[in-house]
Amino acid sequence: MRWKGRRQSSNVEDRRGMGGFGGMFGGGVRGGRRVRSRRKGGIGSLIIMAIIVLFFGKNIGLNFGDILGGGGLEQVIQQPQSAQRSPQSNAQQEEIVKFVKVVLAETEDTWTPIFARSGQRYRPPSLVLFDNSTPTACGTGKAASGPFYCPGDQKIYIDLDFMGELQRMGAQGDFAFAYVIAHEVGHHIQTLMGISEKVQRQKRQVSKIQGNAIQVKMELQADCLAGLWANHTEKRNAILEEGDIEEGINAAAAVGDDRISGGRLSRKHYTHGSSKERMNWFLQGFKTGDIASCDPFSRTSF
Numbered sequence: 001m002r003w004k005g006r007r008q009s010s011n012v013e014d015r016r017g018m019g020g021f022g023g024m025f026g027g028g029v030r031g032g033r034r035v036r037s038r039r040k041g042g043i044g045s046l047i048i049m050a051i052i053v054l055f056f057g058k059n060i061g062l063n064f065g066d067i068l069g070g071g072g073l074e075q076v077i078q079q080p081q082s083a084q085r086s087p088q089s090n091a092q093q094e095e096i097v098k099f100v101k102v103v104l105a106e107t108e109d110t111w112t113p114i115f116a117r118s119g120q121r122y123r124p125p126s127l128v129l130f131d132n133s134t135p136t137a138c139g140t141g142k143a144a145s146g147p148f149y150c151p152g153d154q155k156i157y158i159d160l161d162f163m164g165e166l167q168r169m170g171a172q173g174d175f176a177f178a179y180v181i182a183h184e185v186g187h188h189i190q191t192l193m194g195i196s197e198k199v200q201r202q203k204r205q206v207s208k209i210q211g212n213a214i215q216v217k218m219e220l221q222a223d224c225l226a227g228l229w230a231n232h233t234e235k236r237n238a239i240l241e242e243g244d245i246e247e248g249i250n251a252a253a254a255v256g257d258d259r260i261s262g263g264r265l266s267r268k269h270y271t272h273g274s275s276k277e278r279m280n281w282f283l284q285g286f287k288t289g290d291i292a293s294c295d296p297f298s299r300t301s302f
């Protein structure tokens, strides 16, 4: 990816080295809420409504370990021991920080005009870099869970060691990491458009298994929005080098529920989609660059 020398976002909050709960935040963070009830309701055409209803209320719900799938999967995959990790040198880390800031800036430059075209102002998310653990409006964020987005504070949380983790999972290259960031920004877009709130409401009205299926659509939409980001960014700046899109596709496949669980997870327990679905939706966004095409809610599968 040709990213050097490009604008860096100022919306990055660096909490590295702050020792978990230390620093300016202290304790007392409210945990993410997960409430379930069994009322009936229809899902409708979420994205069309969402484009019109560009608002959000009090946000609820969160997926820690978003790109990988939190919760159930944590029991399935072996978390790497910190001793086994090979931390990047300071110089490498600072290079990665610059990269993150450039990718975030490119998401701002992608989404600002898209929102403007429908008369809306894009409010970009903050991206928090942290290690170990950090307080969030959704409870304690843990590095071991992987990157995630918290709708409650509209921040993306990333531990830079995850980049190494991604490579160990078979997703090599800088563009793989860019895809992860763009996916998390995709969840921010879903929050701004009111999709997240509707999905959370819907999930509370159905069974756990049905809720998983809805959650998968959320994740596939975020993958599509990541592809859309790549499309627009390429048109603006020609950032892509040979092999970049393959890196993105690889990364999407590497974080599929089937791949991560080694096939041990049955379909009804998927929360993010299969490798094939994640690749397809990423490619869908990349090929069309059109937000209306990123609608897994009204399309059963490819």
Ligand SMILES: [Zn+2]
Binding pocket: 066, 067, 183, 184, 187, 219, 222
């Ligand atoms: Zn996600």
